Amino acid sequence: MAYADKILSGGNILTMDQARPSAQAVAIRDGRIVAVGSVADVAPCRGPGTADVDLDGATLMPGFVEAHGHPFWSSQAWGEPVVDIRAIHVPTYAAALEKMKRRAAKARDGEVLWFLGLDPALHQGMKEPTREDLDAISARNAIVVQTSNFHAAFINSRAAELFGIGDDYQAPEGGKVFRDDRGRPWKLHEMAAWSLGERFHRMLSADCKLGNLDEWQRKFVRAGYTTSSDILLAPGTARPIAQALARLPKWLRIVGYEAMAAGGAVSVPQGPVTDMFTMTGVKFHADGSVLLGNVWTSAPYLNNEMTLQGMGLPRDSTGHALYDFDALYARVRRYAGEGWQVAIHAHGDRTIDLALDVFERVLRECGRVNGPFRLEHCGLMREDQIDRALSLGVVASFFLPYIYHWGEALRDCLLGREAAERFVPSGSATARGMRVSYHCDAPMTWPDALKCLYVAVTRKTMKGAVLGGDQRVSMAQALRALTVDAAYHLRMEHEIGSIGVGKLADFVVLGADPLSWDPEDIMSLPILGTYVGGEATAP
């Protein structure tokens, strides 16, 4: 028989395989698991060239899987030379303006200044910056200020000029433009803001962009992830991104989904593009951001200074969807029919109704699809919608760090206590038997598997408030959502997500067993490293 390249033992191995939950040793050959079990079970794999790796008491698990991430977009959004003005570092709106002024004062001629992280829910004293406000910061340099949820961007006059956003500007499909009382565009939503970002990014050097991507891959690896989706690839970018990643160390597998709002063919065939990048699906935004007010809900937003002035919403706003049934149905029908997995961004409960209506009809017509169909974020998903999704085989990926970062804002300023307590109801979905996943949605929040676990088992915010204690799950349940069930969402369960013979040798090494670590303190569980394809990473 062929001997193992290496055998890992001397620690605690959590396999996430229900047939054999724990093991003493795992043997690897050519990047895959060839044996797992007791020390005696793997002993026959040991040959003269087999290396022994002593886990030294650590806990080995399947590497964490980010079901809904954007590594490439994150590198683009937060990489050099973007200026970070998030409230976590710059707490007030006035302080954010001061930071912008300091940057503008040092700007070179022709430099485009891009600020990211404005947050009506977290920046105290926030108001939306007008053309005049931003022109006062610089008339000489183009300024773009993007919200922390990425869905909106504000521009000054120089940016309008540079990017050709004149008074007659029309937003691209999936985007929206807002004009001031002089008819000048000052705020761009979604595709309008994102296409501006694409143009800004194209101005950067190739070295700068690759360096940013390298840094973001490391962020995922340091957080214990071995696979992430990249679930909003601009049409046509799958291959260049896969090729850029191929120039970096092989530390993170990527599962790609292109955003096909505008129609057309997906730019690469389904399946592997490189050995680290697999194309699997398409993604649609059926609504927007809870923090921006453009999700479609049955219960209205609260009426207060934050919603009315900070976010510019009308009174009793219930938001809207970005598609009607026919438009969304036509798209899902087409791509599902072509064999693509379909994921739909849906936060508001009425948007989730719409998405489930579409999924139901497509499933009825197609019979069998390359599923599971996915619902993304699912902030305001109702109990009856969880049941309906289950009956259709649709899965939900929950954006749990939302509770941690914006929990108080949801409760006190945006939606009220009742909605906030049920926000991202992963506990209900798990209790009913759905295979759920959790995600950090980088670039919205940083890749942080332990933060997902913390919110899942405590439902606590950063400030310590508990939101929806009845949505808590056990640590064992939570770990599934970051490993084997997330792998199922990505159609990768045959390759990753648990430690079993034949699967890829992708692991995270933890300082202790998360099942016996204090759940309240789970974020301080040491992440000692990862293995991808049997090789230790070094981020």
Next chain:
Amino acid sequence: MRKLPVTLLCGFPGSGKTALLRRLLAGAQAGQAKIAALVHDFAAVGLDQGPVARAAGGRVALANGCVCCAIQDDLVVALARAAREADAGTRIVVECGGVAHPASLAGLFGHPLAGQMLALDRVVCMVDACLFPDLDYAETELAIDQAAMADLVLLNKADLASGQSLEAIEATLLGAQPAMRIVRCEHGCVPAELIVGPGAAAPLTAAARSAARMA
């Protein structure tokens, strides 16, 4: 077990951290608060002037139970060792590398090795009133980030800057963090109580810990 309190002392090179630490240690030897100092380069602290006993492993033991420990490569290990060896009632003072972001250091207190024995309750930042106006953009932002996460900012060398310049620096710093507490000083002379006296768990420090996960 009662956790030992920790002060993080940050600020740019030359801003006066070492001089301040030297004064704190001198005060400690004179019978004030008991201190264990962790510094990058203890030769610079000038410990040889006092009654000190050198020990193995880059440590210097001072009279009154104070210790000075050179931070070599792993701050967590140094912190854990300091915590194990320090007497009850000792305050640990960590002098950060000049260009360290305090968020990354605050994050270390979430580490089980350090976090079980130590409680970071204060971040003190020194700003050099002479050098600050001449920093470039990136340096300015780092200096401001350091100050914005501190519970106390010492605007040092105030005697060497004009009143107008001091006011401009204060306006810039307060623009970044309106709740910032700034004390002007000369030669790092402030009551030791401000740095090593009893402190309460400070909300900014908790914020710094959260920020560290998003840096």
